[in-house]
Amino acid sequence: TSLLSINVFSATSAKAGVQKSTIVIKGGETFDGKGQKFWADKNTLGDGSQKEGQKPIFKLEKGAKLKNVVISAPAADGVHCYGDNLVENVVWEDIGEDALTVKGGGTIEIKGGSAKKGDDKCFQINSSCTFKVSNFTADTIGKLIRQNGGKTFKLAIYLDNVTVKNAKECVVRSDSSSCNVYYRNLKTSNVPKLWILKTTPKSY
Ligand code: ADA
Ligand code: CA
Ligand code: CA
Ligand code: CA
Numbered sequence: 001t002s003l004l005s006i007n008v009f010s011a012t013s014a015k016a017g018v019q020k021s022t023i024v025i026k027g028g029e030t031f032d033g034k035g036q037k038f039w040a041d042k043n044t045l046g047d048g049s050q051k052e053g054q055k056p057i058f059k060l061e062k063g064a065k066l067k068n069v070v071i072s073a074p075a076a077d078g079v080h081c082y083g084d085n086l087v088e089n090v091v092w093e094d095i096g097e098d099a100l101t102v103k104g105g106g107t108i109e110i111k112g113g114s115a116k117k118g119d120d121k122c123f124q125i126n127s128s129c130t131f132k133v134s135n136f137t138a139d140t141i142g143k144l145i146r147q148n149g150g151k152t153f154k155l156a157i158y159l160d161n162v163t164v165k166n167a168k169e170c171v172v173r174s175d176s177s178s179c180n181v182y183y184r185n186l187k188t189s190n191v192p193k194l195w196i197l198k199t200t201p202k203s204y
Contacts, residue, residue, distance in 0.1 A: 019057050020044045027063030035068050040076035040096070048074035048096030050119050056080040062104055066090060073117075077101065081108050083129065089113050095141065098124045105129045110136055120168075121146045128153040134160040141167050143196075147174035154178040158204070159186055167191040174198065 014023040016036035021044065025031045038057055040046055046054025054077040058066055067088040071078065075096030079087065083104030088111045092099045095118030102108050102123070107130040115122050120142035125131060131145070138144050144164050147155055157172060157179070164171050164187075171188065172181050173196040181201035188194065195201055 022055055022059050023057060024059045025061060025064035025066060027061045030065040030067060031058070031069075032067050033069030035070065037070045037072050037093075039072045040074045042074050042076075046074065046076035046096065048076055048094070050097055052097065054097050056101070060085045060087070062106070071099075075099070083108070083127070085109070086111065087113070092116065092118075092122075095119075095122060098122065100124070102127050102129050102131060107132065110134070112136065114138065116140050118142060124148065125155060126151075128155060130156045130158070132158040132160070133162050134158075136161075137163040137165070138167075139165040143167060143169045143171065143173050145172045147176055147179055150175055152176045152178060155180070157181045159183040161185040163187040164191050165189050170194060170196050172197060172201075 011023050011025040011031045016038055018041050020041040040057050056077045058079045060081045062083040065086040070091045073094035077097050079100040081102050084106035085108050090113040092115035095115050098121040099115045100123050102125045104127050110133045112135045114137040116139040118141040122138050122141045123145045126148045170193040177198040180199055182204040184203055
């Protein structure tokens, strides 16, 4: 028994399997899941439906890194990134409300990994940042990336060797005339539109 009721666990003590509390990874720390599976307790973090306000399984504070993790159902609100984060070889077997949300600035990099079975967004961007995705595949989603609806903050998106299959809507959607998209080696199949944007994407 603990004297304090704190709703987070330190990343160093986190065990794979069902998570009743968000795993918090501090700036400068790397959480290596070694390929193990993590999922949410539906009663505490969320059931992975389209209901807003669910909690993440992993919270990456500014400067934190997450690697070699498999996220399975229910995935609640997935991964929250507070800025300058690396997310490497993370596999979402069944996306929750969304897979990953950016909540802080700097550069956020998604390297390797994949995500599938999302009703709507894979990556939700709620803060100005540089968002880089490379060597990543998404299958059966609404859209790969959504800048928060109606927001006009500056955003730079780089897609390098990304595959999107079976999207209901598009690869990237933004309402911001300061959102710029750069892409190379982008492969899509059964995706109705590549972009819903105010700017013209450029290959790089
Ligand atoms: C929706 C909602 C936003 C925010 C976002 C998210 O776009 O309108 O307020 O909650 O989802 O971060 O999941
Ligand atoms: Ca949402
Ligand atoms: Ca899902
Ligand atoms: Ca969300």
